[in-house]
Amino acid sequence: MPTDHVALLTAAVAIVAFLYASVGHAGASGYIAVMTLAGLAATVVRPTALVLNLAVASLATWQFVRAGHFSWRLFWPFAVLAVPGAYLGGQIHLPTEIFRWLVGVVLLLSAVRLLLPAPPMVATQPPHLAVALPVGGLLGVLAGLTGTGGGIFLTPLLLLMGWAEAKPAAAVSALFILLNSAAGLAGTFASTANLVPGLVLPLVAAAVAGGGLGSWCGSRRFPHQVIRRMLGVVLLIAGTKLLMT
Numbered sequence: 001m002p003t004d005h006v007a008l009l010t011a012a013v014a015i016v017a018f019l020y021a022s023v024g025h026a027g028a029s030g031y032i033a034v035m036t037l038a039g040l041a042a043t044v045v046r047p048t049a050l051v052l053n054l055a056v057a058s059l060a061t062w063q064f065v066r067a068g069h070f071s072w073r074l075f076w077p078f079a080v081l082a083v084p085g086a087y088l089g090g091q092i093h094l095p096t097e098i099f100r101w102l103v104g105v106v107l108l109l110s111a112v113r114l115l116l117p118a119p120p121m122v123a124t125q126p127p128h129l130a131v132a133l134p135v136g137g138l139l140g141v142l143a144g145l146t147g148t149g150g151g152i153f154l155t156p157l158l159l160l161m162g163w164a165e166a167k168p169a170a171a172v173s174a175l176f177i178l179l180n181s182a183a184g185l186a187g188t189f190a191s192t193a194n195l196v197p198g199l200v201l202p203l204v205a206a207a208v209a210g211g212g213l214g215s216w217c218g219s220r221r222f223p224h225q226v227i228r229r230m231l232g233v234v235l236l237i238a239g240t241k242l243l244m245t
Contacts, residue, residue: 006199009038010206017056017210022218023231024064024155024170026057026177026211028148029238031203040199048200050185053149055204056211057178063215064171074164075172077132079179082140082150086180087187089144107239110156114232127163140180149177149184152238155231166227170218 016030031049040048064070126132135157143150151173158169218227 005038006202009034009199010202012038013052013203014206014210017052017207018214019230020234021056021060021211021214022222023166023227023234024060024172024174024177024215024218025151025234026053026060026149026174026181027207028053028181029146029152029241031207033241047185047188048203050181050188051200052203052207053177053181054185056207056215057149057151057174057181059208059211060174060215060218061171061178063212063219064167064174067167067171067219069167069171069219070175071126071164071168071172074126074158074168075175077127077129078136078139078154078172079176081133081137082143082176083179083183085137085140086144086150086183089141089146092141092145101243104239104241104243107152107235108243110160111232111235111239114156114159114235115229124162124164127161139176143180144184144187149180151177152235156235159231166231167219170227174215 012034013031016027016034020027020030028049031052032045035045035048061070127135139150139153139157142153154176155169155173158164158172159166163169164172218230222230
């Protein structure tokens with residue numbers, strides 16, 4: 001790849017990492033989009049995106065936990081079935097076009113809801129265990145199917161259902177993404193001979209820089225409404241990408 005293309009790709013990864021990490025996400029869908037546009041082979045896009053996901057999700061988890069926004073009580077019921085669900089989802093093959101359209105529409109509807117003026121704040125209440133366990137498992141399957149960490153589904157669900165406020169939702173989603181990405185990467189290496197390219201080193205550096213700044217701003221600087229709006233933008237970009245791919 002020409003040097004100028006590498007520079008543009010590296011800058012794009014840094015921007016994606018900043019935007020996604022500010023809302024507790026790691027950016028897999030964004031990385032996949034920019035790497036595909038840059039002409040990288042499909043066989044290296046997925047493992048590279050998962051490596052970047054791990055780096056940014058680790059930073060986001062650390063920043064949001066340090067800032068005191070993480071809730072173990074909210075996290076574990078969603079996570080316990082998500083990791084095996086992500087592994088299972090990676091083994092399932094659905095008609096690509098149908099799945100992309102369905103998920104894309106869901107993401108766009110969620111984006112519109114988050115970008116509209118927020119309703120008056122009310123006390124949040126975590127879901128019952130009987131609800132959180134199957135929802136977590138389903139989101140894990142979706143994470144495996146889409147090749148992401150699943151946070152792009154979990155965060156808007158937590159907000160729209162009134163299960164968490166913006167920053168606790170971001171903190172929980174960050175660790176959720178980290179675990180699912182690790183499982184997905186392990187599954188990828190176990191099932192294929194694909195390796196990440198040498199280009200991954202500058203991309204990881206860019207993701208760490210952008211993700212570190214984004215997660216710091218999201219956990220300590222951005223107010224509740226800014227988090228909602230930025231998440232809406234992230235979902236809008238991801239949904240549009242799916243529908244236009």
